[in-house]
Amino acid sequence: MTKIGVVIFPGSNCEYDALSAMTALGAEADFIWHSTHTIEGYDGIILPGGFAHGDYLRPGALARFSPVMGAIADFANRGGAVLGICNGFQVLTEAGLLPGALQKNRGLTFLCQPTTLIVASTKSVLTRGATKGQELSIPINHFSGAYTCDDETYQRLIANDQVVLRYKDNPNGSRDDIAGVSNVEGNVVGLMPHPERAMSTLLGSDDGRVLLESFLRAPVSAA
Amino acid sequence: MNFPVTVTVTLRKGIADPEGATIERALPALGFGGVTQVRAGKSFHMMIDAANEADALANATALAQRLLSNPVIEDATVRLGASEWDTP
Numbered sequence: 001m002t003k004i005g006v007v008i009f010p011g012s013n014c015e016y017d018a019l020s021a022m023t024a025l026g027a028e029a030d031f032i033w034h035s036t037h038t039i040e041g042y043d044g045i046i047l048p049g050g051f052a053h054g055d056y057l058r059p060g061a062l063a064r065f066s067p068v069m070g071a072i073a074d075f076a077n078r079g080g081a082v083l084g085i086c087n088g089f090q091v092l093t094e095a096g097l098l099p100g101a102l103q104k105n106r107g108l109t110f111l112c113q114p115t116t117l118i119v120a121s122t123k124s125v126l127t128r129g130a131t132k133g134q135e136l137s138i139p140i141n142h143f144s145g146a147y148t149c150d151d152e153t154y155q156r157l158i159a160n161d162q163v164v165l166r167y168k169d170n171p172n173g174s175r176d177d178i179a180g181v182s183n184v185e186g187n188v189v190g191l192m193p194h195p196e197r198a199m200s201t202l203l204g205s206d207d208g209r210v211l212l213e214s215f216l217r218a219p220v221s222a223a
Numbered sequence: 224m225n226f227p228v229t230v231t232v233t234l235r236k237g238i239a240d241p242e243g244a245t246i247e248r249a250l251p252a253l254g255f256g257g258v259t260q261v262r263a264g265k266s267f268h269m270m271i272d273a274a275n276e277a278d279a280l281a282n283a284t285a286l287a288q289r290l291l292s293n294p295v296i297e298d299a300t301v302r303l304g305a306s307e308w309d310t311p
Contacts, residue, residue, distance in 0.1 A: 099295075
């Protein structure tokens with residue numbers, strides 16, 4: 001059975017949602033406290049949403065120095081599947097595991113609403129089960145979600161097919177409507193929307209399933 | 224010796240600054256004319272124990288680049304002295 005570790009930083013608040021989404025899809029999942037130095041036996045790691053270390057300084061700036069991040073970088077560099085959702089995405093960019101940065105939303109508004117995403121690449125562990133161009137209804141819930149990068153980085157993102165998801169109607173001022181990106185290899189993915197909150201039509205949408213199922217069936221070599 | 228050091232972090236040129244832009248737009252309504260541009264940022268005031276000024280600056284520069292700023296979107300400037308503080 002696939003085993004997923006969900007990292008908890010002080011201030012994370014979507015860890016239970018992520019954990020229950022994983023178990024709902026048939027995976028085994030448990031929590032990893034941020035001060036852990038080693039992670040073993042996992043097929044994938046999720047950095048959940050929230051406000052790690054209170055988002056002081058910048059979202060993700062302090063979380064990047066949590067002891068577990070060294071182990072996660074090693075895991076990612078060995079090809080392990082790593083998914084950063086919302087604050088987890090911010091942590092991954094601060095840690096240098098994903099390119100670019102997340103800035104305050106255009107208009108300085110905290111946004112909590114459903115969004116329509118368009119699958120831009122199926123190369124990543126999060127989107128390989130989806131179809132390019134597929135539209136997904138998945139909510140966002142963030143203040144600093146405007147994806148930003150310099151021109152050189154942007155050219156590389158396009159050239160390497162690293163833009164994973166785009167907003168259909170850009171809610172936050174993200175460059176080129178970017179909602180999620182991957183590393184060059186596609187095994188590390190970050191996105192601002194919350195697929196773990198789109199697991200049931202009773203709660204608005206189950207479009208998160210196709211993404212999280214992809215994440216679970218990603219071939220992994222790291223553990 | 225203790226040296227006062229101030230680190231100022233601002234968004235890099237060309238990076239959108241919604242906070243600065245919002246303040247800029249609000250100023251005329253508040254009766255402040257003549258302001259043609261606003262860029263928002265942060266400043267950090269530290270006391271650094273070091274052998275000399277150069278060491279204090281080097282220490283502050285390293286931490287400004289590694290922690291206080293995100294080089295992807297921000298610039299950090301480091302200077303000796305902190306107008307808000309007197310050296311204890």
